[in-house]
Amino acid sequence: xxxxxxxxxxxxxxxxxxxxxxxxxxxxxxxxxxxxxxxxxxxxxxxxxxxxxxxxxxxxxxxxxxxxxxxxxxxxxxxxxxxxxxxxxxxxxxxxxxxxxxxxxxxxxxxxxxxxxxxxxxxxxxxxxxxxxxxxxxxxxxxxxxxxxxxxxxxxxxxxxxxxxxxxxxxxxxxxxxxxxxxxxxxxxxxxxxxxxxxxxxxxxxxxxxxxxxxxxxxxxxxxxxxxxxxxxxxxxxxxxxxxxxxxxxxxxxxxxxxxxxxxxxxxxxxxxxxxxxxxxxxxxxxxxxxxxxxxxxxxxxxxxxxxxxxxxxxxxxxxxxxxxxxxxxxxxxxxxxxxxxxxxxxxxxxxxxxxxxxxxxxxxxxxxxxxxxxxxxxxxxxxxxxxxxxxxxxxxxxxxxxxxxxxxxxxxxxxxxxxxxxxxxxxxxxxxxxxxxxxxxxxxxxxxxxxxxxxxxxxxxxxxxxxxxxxxxxxxxxxxxxxxxxxxxxxxxxxxxxxxxxxxxxxxxxxxxxxxxxxxxxxxxxxxxxxxxxxxxxxxxxxxxxxxxxxxxxxxxxxxxxxxxxxxxxxxxxxxxxxxxxxxxxxxxxxxxxxxxxxxxxxxxxxxxxxxxxxxxxxxxxxxxxxxxxxxxxxxxxxxxxxxxxxxxxxxxxxxxxxxxxxxxxxxxxxxxxxxxxxxxxxxxxxxxxxxxxxxxxxxxxxxxxxxxxxxxxxxxxxxxxxxxxxxxxxxxxxxxxxxxxxxxxxxxxxxxxxxxxxx
Amino acid sequence: xxxxxxxxxxxxxxxxxxxxxxxxxxxxxxxxxxxxxxxxxxxxxxxxxxxxxxxxxxxxxxxxxxxxxxxxxxxxxxxxxxxxxxxxxxxxxxxxxxxxxxxxxxxxxxxxxxxxxxxxxxxxxxxxxxxxxxxxxxxxxxxxxxxxxxxxxxxxxxxxxxxxxxxxxxxxxxxxxxxxxxxxxxxxx
Numbered sequence: 001x002x003x004x005x006x007x008x009x010x011x012x013x014x015x016x017x018x019x020x021x022x023x024x025x026x027x028x029x030x031x032x033x034x035x036x037x038x039x040x041x042x043x044x045x046x047x048x049x050x051x052x053x054x055x056x057x058x059x060x061x062x063x064x065x066x067x068x069x070x071x072x073x074x075x076x077x078x079x080x081x082x083x084x085x086x087x088x089x090x091x092x093x094x095x096x097x098x099x100x101x102x103x104x105x106x107x108x109x110x111x112x113x114x115x116x117x118x119x120x121x122x123x124x125x126x127x128x129x130x131x132x133x134x135x136x137x138x139x140x141x142x143x144x145x146x147x148x149x150x151x152x153x154x155x156x157x158x159x160x161x162x163x164x165x166x167x168x169x170x171x172x173x174x175x176x177x178x179x180x181x182x183x184x185x186x187x188x189x190x191x192x193x194x195x196x197x198x199x200x201x202x203x204x205x206x207x208x209x210x211x212x213x214x215x216x217x218x219x220x221x222x223x224x225x226x227x228x229x230x231x232x233x234x235x236x237x238x239x240x241x242x243x244x245x246x247x248x249x250x251x252x253x254x255x256x257x258x259x260x261x262x263x264x265x266x267x268x269x270x271x272x273x274x275x276x277x278x279x280x281x282x283x284x285x286x287x288x289x290x291x292x293x294x295x296x297x298x299x300x301x302x303x304x305x306x307x308x309x310x311x312x313x314x315x316x317x318x319x320x321x322x323x324x325x326x327x328x329x330x331x332x333x334x335x336x337x338x339x340x341x342x343x344x345x346x347x348x349x350x351x352x353x354x355x356x357x358x359x360x361x362x363x364x365x366x367x368x369x370x371x372x373x374x375x376x377x378x379x380x381x382x383x384x385x386x387x388x389x390x391x392x393x394x395x396x397x398x399x400x401x402x403x404x405x406x407x408x409x410x411x412x413x414x415x416x417x418x419x420x421x422x423x424x425x426x427x428x429x430x431x432x433x434x435x436x437x438x439x440x441x442x443x444x445x446x447x448x449x450x451x452x453x454x455x456x457x458x459x460x461x462x463x464x465x466x467x468x469x470x471x472x473x474x475x476x477x478x479x480x481x482x483x484x485x486x487x488x489x490x491x492x493x494x495x496x497x498x499x500x501x502x503x504x505x506x507x508x509x510x511x512x513x514x515x516x517x518x519x520x521x522x523x524x525x526x527x528x529x530x531x532x533x534x535x536x537x538x539x540x541x542x543x544x545x546x547x548x549x550x551x552x553x554x555x556x557x558x559x560x561x562x563x564x565x566x567x568x569x570x571x572x573x574x575x576x577x578x579x580x581x582x583x584x585x586x587x588x589x590x591x592x593x594x595x596x597x598x599x600x601x602x603x604x605x606x607x608x609x610x611x612x613x614x615x616x617x618x619x620x621x622x623x624x625x626x627x628x629x630x631x632x633x634x635x636x637x638x639x640x641x642x643x644x645x646x647x648x649x650x651x652x653x654x655x656x657x658x659x660x661x662x663x664x665x666x667x668x669x670x671x672x673x674x675x676x677x678x679x680x681x682x683x684x685x686x687x688x689x690x691x692x693x694x695x696x697x698x699x700x701x702x703x704x705x706x707x708x709x710x711x712x713x714x715x716x717x718x719x720x721x722x723x724x725x726x727x728x729x730x731x732x733x734x735x736x737x738x739x740x741x742x743x744x745x746x747x748x749x750x751x752x753x754x755x756x757x758x759x760x761x
Numbered sequence: 762x763x764x765x766x767x768x769x770x771x772x773x774x775x776x777x778x779x780x781x782x783x784x785x786x787x788x789x790x791x792x793x794x795x796x797x798x799x800x801x802x803x804x805x806x807x808x809x810x811x812x813x814x815x816x817x818x819x820x821x822x823x824x825x826x827x828x829x830x831x832x833x834x835x836x837x838x839x840x841x842x843x844x845x846x847x848x849x850x851x852x853x854x855x856x857x858x859x860x861x862x863x864x865x866x867x868x869x870x871x872x873x874x875x876x877x878x879x880x881x882x883x884x885x886x887x888x889x890x891x892x893x894x895x896x897x898x899x900x901x902x903x904x905x906x907x908x909x910x911x912x913x914x915x916x917x918x919x920x921x922x923x924x925x926x927x928x929x930x931x932x933x934x935x936x937x938x939x940x941x942x943x944x945x946x947x948x949x950x
Contacts, residue, residue, distance in 0.1 A: 018889035393811025441809035
């Protein structure tokens with residue numbers, strides 16, 4: 001073993017400084033400031049100045065997620081073994097070790113990215129991760145095994161090419177997804193891309209999304225019939241629609257709310273069959289405010305908006321939202337952000353030319369059949385790059401960026417099926433594109449088929465995973481590829497989706513054949529299983545959800561898939577769809593047909609049943625940890641006080657650098673931020689102007705003697721008022737030092753006040 | 762240059778024994794039985810032109826690697842190595858060769874794992890500190906030469922800078938003679 005020093009003191013420090021220096025001024029200013037603040041918060045966490053829970057939610061809102069074994073333990077098949085990370089007791093969240101590698105989620109709004117961004121993602125995967133980029137079921141990119149110390153550099157490099165990780169995780173508005181063929185689809189009402197982007201920009205860091213009890217997911221679809229947007233499984237969804245109003249055709253949306261998968265799947269409810277595009281953002285804001293105000297915050301498994309909609313009923317929910325909408329002060333961004341949809345118009349790189357006569361290979365024909373579709377624009381096609389398990393290596397991603405530059409400019413999108421779509425391919429280029437994709441092993445001809453399995457990370461990296469969804473998906477994919485040439489077309493067109501647990505990140509409810517990981521105790525052993533879900537409807541934006549049929553030992557799942565295919569082919573009447581066939585067959589007969597595959601052989605008879613796919617250890621559920629999908633409930637007050645801490649630290653840094661005016665101003669501002677944080681507990685709409693904050697603070701907390709110390713009485717509040725009247729210019733060093741000390745006391749008093757109020761509540 | 766992220770790769774003469782499923786099993790045994798801090802084994806057999814089986818660690822990752830479509834054993838030092846640049850490069854190489862030797866000796870491979878010891882790939886896995894330029898090569902070349910001429914004991918050592926600007930700074934090192942891993946380790950220790 002090499003002679004190591006403490007990694008957290010050394011790792012990447014010169015590298016990180018170098019990126020900071022190189023990229024300063026090359027990022028959007030507000031993103032740059034947020035990254036600097038996050039870096040400071042990391043430092044304060046290491047000093048023990050930020051609570052675990054608050055730091056966890058802070059990093060989650062930057063997409064910095066936990067990963068399996070980050071509690072510092074791993075079961076080796078016999079017992080829990082400690083992983084001796086060198087950081088000692090230092091943590092980055094409750095029971096989450098600082099040095100443990102984590103997952104970095106990177107938001108790709110509506111799945112759209114450009115070659116420059118693809119190149120950068122490849123670079124980041126190599127330098128900070130394991131050279132693999134993973135496309136998620138919500139069009140994000142995820143990197144795994146990332147050390148938290150590398151995240152500021154990673155953020156800066158992303159920001160410099162126009163990507164933010166802000167609110168990629170945590171209790172906030174997550175990535176806004178959209179149909180990946182929006183704008184080129186034959187069936188859409190109109191291109192939803194400009195509106196999905198407007199929603200992303202509007203939601204980003206919006207004050208009204210900072211106090212949710214859980215995450216909030218939004219999707220857009222250009223049409224009602226196809227599954228590309230999966231709108232009905234979302235917290236809020238928009239389906240493009242047009243309507244004649246006073247003889248003029250208006251663009252708008254059918255708007256739905258309260259959908260979601262998870263352990264208890266809910267179909268989204270119709271909020272309105274038509275809202276004009278101008279109402280999209282104000283209504284979204286009203287929904288967020290209602291959700292933040294009335295959504296459950298204590299019972300985490302009842303905190304998604306779907307429960308609020310279900311509890312109230314859609315009529316009451318709609319009424320509350322419309323009342324809130326009527327009260328909203330006008331925000332110019334509502335219209336600004338949607339005022340230039342034409343700027344999202346795409347142009348092809350190549351003129352369209354008719355395809356010359358070619359003698360295609362069998363593989364090419366397969367690829368054309370499954371991966372290529374004509375666009376709405378005559379002579380152009382979209383080509384799906386089918387990614388096994390959603391994974392693409394750094395070199396492949398870079399090659400794909402080069403291919404995009406060669407054939408299509410910058411019209412590339414990720415899909416909710418964990419693939420990548422190249423749009424605007426000229427017809428004459430299809431054979432050459434195929435050849436280029438084949439050279440980089442990206443021409444698998446299985447898009448949208450039974451081979452193209454969707455899977456969440458499962459036990460590979462997720463803390464909540466029960467069984468190995470990726471291990472199973474890999475195994476099934478390999479077997480199904482081998483059988484695909486001879487496979488009946490009806491079976492080939494089925495969809496399989498796999499989740500590692502009941503939380504449905506693999507969207508198992510909306511597949512023809514879905515699985516989610518469970519376990520069964522057999523004697524002294526625990527056996528990995530998957531619950532079989534049958535008959536979910538993928539089309540019509542995921543119009544119906546599948547039902548559980550039976551728990552099957554993991555090692556029998558490939559046989560179950562084969563058996564289901566055989567039963568379907570044998571029993572199908574004419575062109576009968578799988579869902580219809582299953583309904584006709586009935587669950588009892590189906591279960592009976594699979595009964596023999598539910599039997600678990602004894603350990604002596606077949607020990608392989610006691611080891612999961614993609615693992616060599618005897619199966620255990622003891623590696624399951626506390627998930628971070630639910631984030632941590634951190635109030636606006638907590639966030640405000642944490643920001644005050646950070647600002648005070650920055651004041652100290654300025655003081656030590658000799659910038660007295662800056663330090664005085666920053667210390668004063670830290671007190672204002674703490675006061676504002678306290679007010680947010682009573683009035684989330686508190687002003688951002690210092691004078692107004694102080695006036696409101698005086699009314700709410702001083703006149704009422706809430707901000708009052710038994711011994712010091714109103715002394716701490718007076719520090720703020722005095723700083724306000726003194727200003728922050730021309731103070732001598734002693735005065736500035738005193739200001740900083742007073743600010744510290746004020747912030748401490750704010751924490752005490754918040755604690756007292758919480759106990760009284 | 763405080764380069765901490767250093768990768769080394771050695772290729773196999775034949776891919777026959779370098780089976781991903783065996784690597785998967787062997788890497789799993791390394792997690793509890795090593796002084797290093799290893800976290801998990803990732804299975805990427807389904808992708809191309811990258812790692813196939815990866816042993817993720819705190820200070821170092823190891824992989825059965827198929828990047829650039831050449832099968833080999835890869836190490837990726839992530840940081841925390843002491844000393845100046847020359848000492849860090851030497852230390853990372855020594856650790857890498859010892860890991861290769863550990864694989865070579867593992868009974869799971871039946872003594873058939875066959876490294877091509879006349880070729881190595883050096884990668885500086887940090888585009889900020891080591892951009893892929895001739896200036897970086899000028900800085901690193903003499904350091905590499907000094908270290909590698911010790912382990913290869915050969916004057917026919919060739920170092921080729923791979924200048925693709927999209928890729929990380931890499932140097933392909935070849936030598937006409939092969940050595941066994943033990944000799945290489947002894948010469949470097």
